Amino acid sequence: xxxxxxxxxxxxxxxxxxxxxxxxxxxxxxxxxxxxxxxxxxxxxxxxxxxxxxxxxxxxxxxxxxxxxxxxxxxxxxxxxxxxxxxxxxxxxxxxxxxxxxxxxxxxxxxxxxxxxxxxxxxxxxxxxxxxxxxxxxxxxxxxxxxxxxxxxxxxxxxxxxxxxxxxxxxxxxxxxxxxxxxxxxxxxxxxxxxxxxxxxxxxxxxxxxxxxxxxxxxxxxxxxxxxxxxxxxxxxxxxxxxxxxxxxxxxxxxxxxxxxxxxxxxxxxxxxxxxxxxxxxxxxxxxxxxxxxxxxxxxxxxxxxxxxxxxxxxxxxxxxxxxxxxxxxxxxxxxxxxxxxxxxxxxxxxxxxxxxxxxxxxxxxxxxxxxxxxxxxxxxxxxxxxxxxxxxxxxxxxxxxxxxxxxxxxxxxxxxxxxxxxxxxxxxxxxxxxxxxxxxxxxxxxxxxxxxxxxxxxxxxxxxxxxxxxxxxxxxxxxxxxxxxxxxxxxxxxxxxxxxxxxxxx
RNA sequence: GAUCUGGUAGCUCAGUCGGUAGAGCAAUACACUUUUAAUGUAUGGGCCCUGGGUUCGAGUCCCAGCCGGAUCACCA
Numbered sequence: 001x002x003x004x005x006x007x008x009x010x011x012x013x014x015x016x017x018x019x020x021x022x023x024x025x026x027x028x029x030x031x032x033x034x035x036x037x038x039x040x041x042x043x044x045x046x047x048x049x050x051x052x053x054x055x056x057x058x059x060x061x062x063x064x065x066x067x068x069x070x071x072x073x074x075x076x077x078x079x080x081x082x083x084x085x086x087x088x089x090x091x092x093x094x095x096x097x098x099x100x101x102x103x104x105x106x107x108x109x110x111x112x113x114x115x116x117x118x119x120x121x122x123x124x125x126x127x128x129x130x131x132x133x134x135x136x137x138x139x140x141x142x143x144x145x146x147x148x149x150x151x152x153x154x155x156x157x158x159x160x161x162x163x164x165x166x167x168x169x170x171x172x173x174x175x176x177x178x179x180x181x182x183x184x185x186x187x188x189x190x191x192x193x194x195x196x197x198x199x200x201x202x203x204x205x206x207x208x209x210x211x212x213x214x215x216x217x218x219x220x221x222x223x224x225x226x227x228x229x230x231x232x233x234x235x236x237x238x239x240x241x242x243x244x245x246x247x248x249x250x251x252x253x254x255x256x257x258x259x260x261x262x263x264x265x266x267x268x269x270x271x272x273x274x275x276x277x278x279x280x281x282x283x284x285x286x287x288x289x290x291x292x293x294x295x296x297x298x299x300x301x302x303x304x305x306x307x308x309x310x311x312x313x314x315x316x317x318x319x320x321x322x323x324x325x326x327x328x329x330x331x332x333x334x335x336x337x338x339x340x341x342x343x344x345x346x347x348x349x350x351x352x353x354x355x356x357x358x359x360x361x362x363x364x365x366x367x368x369x370x371x372x373x374x375x376x377x378x379x380x381x382x383x384x385x386x387x388x389x390x391x392x393x394x395x396x397x398x399x400x401x402x403x404x405x406x407x408x409x410x411x412x413x414x415x416x417x418x419x420x421x422x423x424x425x426x427x428x429x430x431x432x433x434x435x436x437x438x439x440x441x442x443x444x445x446x447x448x449x450x451x452x453x454x455x456x457x458x459x460x461x462x463x464x465x466x467x468x469x470x471x472x473x474x475x476x477x478x479x480x481x482x483x484x485x486x487x488x489x490x491x492x493x494x495x496x497x498x499x500x501x502x503x504x505x506x507x
Numbered sequence: 508g509a510u511c512u513g514g515u516a517g518c519u520c521a522g523u524c525g526g527u528a529g530a531g532c533a534a535u536a537c538a539c540u541u542u543u544a545a546u547g548u549a550u551g552g553g554c555c556c557u558g559g560g561u562u563c564g565a566g567u568c569c570c571a572g573c574c575g576g577a578u579c580a581c582c583a
Contacts, residue, residue, distance in 0.1 A: 007552045008517050008534055068546090069539040088540060111533075125541045132541095145517040148533050152544040159519040159532065159544095165575045166518095177518095221582065266582050267508085276583065360580090421583070477583050491583095501574070 012143045015108055019138070022103045026141035032116045034059045038076070038083035042129050045121045053121035056131060058083060059139060061176065062113045064150075072105060073130075076115060077176070084130040085117050092136060104138065112142030149177045168498050181493075187306060188482050188494055192259065194305040195279060198298055204255040204281060209244035211237060211261065217457045218242030218399070221264040224274075237263035242399065242473065243460045245282045246428060249471050250463045257281035259478065270490040271420075271480065274499050282473040288411045288427045291472040292388050295415060295423060296323035299386065306485055313487050314418055317384060325386040325415070330371065333379040333389055342374060350374070364449035368395025381419035388413045398438040398454055400426040417484055425474035432464035 005013070019026050035057040045053050060076035060083075072087040093101050109115070118135040147166075150158040160178070161167065167174040167181070175182050196206070214233065216223035218240030228235050241260040248256045263275050283291075303310045303321040310322040328336070331343040340353060350370040354361045359377045361370065371393045383389070391403060392412045400410035411427035429435050439456040446453040482494040492498035 004554090006517055011534065064544090066542050066546095067539090068542060071540040071542080073542050084542090086541065090540075122541095124543090126543060128541090128543075130541085145533070147518045149518080150532075150544040154544095156544075161518070163514095163519095163575085165514090168575090219583090262583085264582070267580090269579095269582095270577085272581095272583065278583075424583085475583090480583065504573075 006145075008145050009143060012110055012141070012145075015110070016141055016143070018103060019108050019141070022100065024100075024104055024108070024138060026138060028137070028139065032059050032137065032139055033057055034116070037080040038078050039080035041083060041121055041131070042081065045123075045129050047123055050121065055118070056121060057116065057118045058131060059114065059116040061142075062109060062111055062115060065109060065111065067106075074109070074115075076117070084124075084128055085119070085133050085136075086122075086124065086130045087117075087133045087136060091132070091134060105136065108138065110142055110145070111148065112144075112146045113138065114140040114142075146173055147177050164492070165500075168492055169500055169503060171496055184486055184488065184493065185496060187486050191302055191306060191482060191485060192478065194302050195298065198301055199255075199257050199281065202255070202294075204257050204283075205253055207245070207248060207253075207256050207258050209241045209248075209258060209260075211263075213238050215455050215457050217455060217460065218244075219262075220454055222266055224263045224265045239264055240278070240475070241280055242475070243457055245280055245473070246468060246471070247460065247463045249282050249284050249428075250466055250468045254284035254469070255281065268499065270492070271483075273479065273491050273495055276491070277478040278475050279478055280473065280475045282428065282471050284469040284471050286472040287470065288390075288413055288425055288472050291425045291427075291474055292325070292327065292413060293323075295388075295425065295474060295476075296325050296386075299323075299325075299415075302481075302485060312485060314484055315487065315489070317418065319385060319417060319484065321386060325388055327388045327390055327413075329391045330375050330389050330393075331391070333383075334371075334375055337379040337382060338374075342371065362449075364445070366395050366445055366448075366450070368393045368397070369450075372396055380416065380421075383416035384418055386422075387416045389416055395441070397426065398442050399429055399435075401429045401431070402434070420480065421477075422480060422484065423474055423476040425472065428468070428471040428473050430464060430468040430470060432461055435464055436461055 016026050036053075038058060038060065041053060041056060041058070058076065058078060060078035062074055063077045063082060064075040066073040070089040074085040074087055075082050076085060087105065089098065089101050089105070092105070116137040116139050117131055117133050119131045119133040122130060122132050124130050147159070147161045149160055152158070161174065167178075200206070212226070212228070212235045214235060216236040216239045219242070221239045223239050224237040226235050226237065227233070238260065239262055241258055241262075245256050245258060258280060260278050260280055261275055262278055265274065266272070268274055299321045300310055300323045303312050311318050311320045331341070335341050338357065342350060342353060345353065347367045347370065350367060351361060353374060354370060357374065357377065359373050361373060365373070375389075390413045391406060391409045392400070394400075394402065394408055394410050397410040397412050400412045403409040403411050413425055414421050415423035429438065439454065439461070442453040443456065479491050479494055482488070483491060486494060488494050
């Protein structure tokens with residue numbers, strides 16, 4: 001606790017002492033028998049049927065106090081909204097002794113305190129549904145003033161707290177004071193629940209796989225390293241769960257999924273947090289064409305669940321998630337946006353195209369990375385409406401099955417929305433001999449200087465050797481999906497506690 | 508990592524040319540028994556992010572650092 005207290009914090013501590021001296025416990029232990037939420041009272045009450053709400057008990061945090069002398073109007077916020085309490089001195093303390101009124105109500109209450117109230121519901125002269133208090137209980141004292149944010153009838157906000165550092169570091173206060181922030185996170189939960197329901201009702205099984213892994217596999221990224229003391233071995237935080245889910249397909253599950261918290265020790269910006277969530281699922285006996293259809297259905301279902309329509313606002317754009325989505329191969333995409341057909345070019349020719357288009361290249365880049373660079377620089381950002389980009393070069397897809405009819409390509413698609421990758425899926429490589437070769441190719445890339453190439457996972461190869469049925473799998477970035485579906489420009493606004501540099505509290 | 512930008516009361520923010528630190532809300536006190544973001548009157552509240560420098564004098568100018576944000580590069 002910061003030893004330097006502000007004037008207002010000191011005053012609140014003095015009030016605490018005064019309350020205790022008067023025999024009022026500022027932090028009572030007993031449960032408080034809440035019977036109603038603010039929103040239910042406001043939605044359900046009508047003066048003609050007042051009996052139904054003649055005896056309610058609510059609890060929440062004090063958001064405003066209007067002191068009228070012998071009458072107080074107090075607004076409290078519970079988890080569902082805000083309701084006003086009408087507190088009249090002579091109703092709470094009808095006798096001669098008004099001392100507790102002075103100590104508890106007049107001097108003892110502050111913005112931010114939790115109180116409980118029993119009473120009956122009525123409508124004030126000004127038309128606000130309120131609770132006429134018959135009993136008021138202090139449930140928890142607040143010692144630190146929250147930011148004061150006010151709203152008028154038109155929804156205009158005064159003194160809104162917008163400082164990102166405050167919002168992200170003290171999300172607890174941000175949530176109290178900014179109801180729209182809370183709404184975003186409720187929507188995020190709804191999005192995740194919608195996906196769960198979608199997958200569960202189709203027979204998918206939710207599983208948990210290791211977060212601590214001896215070999216960080218399934219993606220190309222720099223991992224966080226750590227150490228297991230009892231085993232005295234290095235361990236890594238997972239960068240992807242792909243290889244574990246495929247092991248489960250080997251084991252006989254035919255549709256598994258996991259919301260995987262992944263950790264990557266790389267830069268952070270408004271679209272990247274060091275830990276982030278990816279939904280991956282793998283389905284046996286399916287291919288990437290099937291996967292495209294299910295993906296379209298899923299995105300359409302999510303948009304409808306959140307917004308009641310497939311047309312979703314994102315910045316100044318409207319993204320329409322109505323299935324089916326457009327499909328275009330990566331070579332056709334490049335041809336469309338540059339006029340150049342790179343589909344049959346070798347590495348030197350691709351390098352020449354990069355020079356012609358002023359794209360930075362590195363000597364370590366192989367054919368796959370060059371093609372990816374050309375696509376990224378010329379085409380990727382042009383796909384605003386949901387589009388499947390299909391059939392990637394084999395060099396950049398070491399876990400993907402070779403294309404059934406196009407040599408040098410694999411059966412892979414990425415879903416582009418708003419010019420960004422939202423999902424990545426393939427027909428999975430289940431040929432153990434081919435898989436070993438692909439790993440070895442990665443090793444060669446690594447030797448050539450590509451520090452993102454994959455490690456060989458011998459146990460995964462052993463699993464594939466037992467036989468894995470033909471399978472299709474997908475990974476969907478959940479944080480990014482939330483950003484797109486909830487119209488947020490920063491990943492920090494869809495993460496409750498985005499990573500921040502540790503705060504220095506002094507000493 | 509590079510560039511730009513910000514940090515002043517509990518909160519939102521002003522602060523001119525370098526010359527005694529400001530407003531609204533919040534707080535304290537008094538008045539008011541159905542109020543409406545924010546009733547009236549009075550009062551208190553400051554490590555101007557930190558450390559150096561320039562100057563008679565620094566919230567203000569210079570340098571370095573700390574903590575954010577934006578843009579760019581790389582990754583989802």
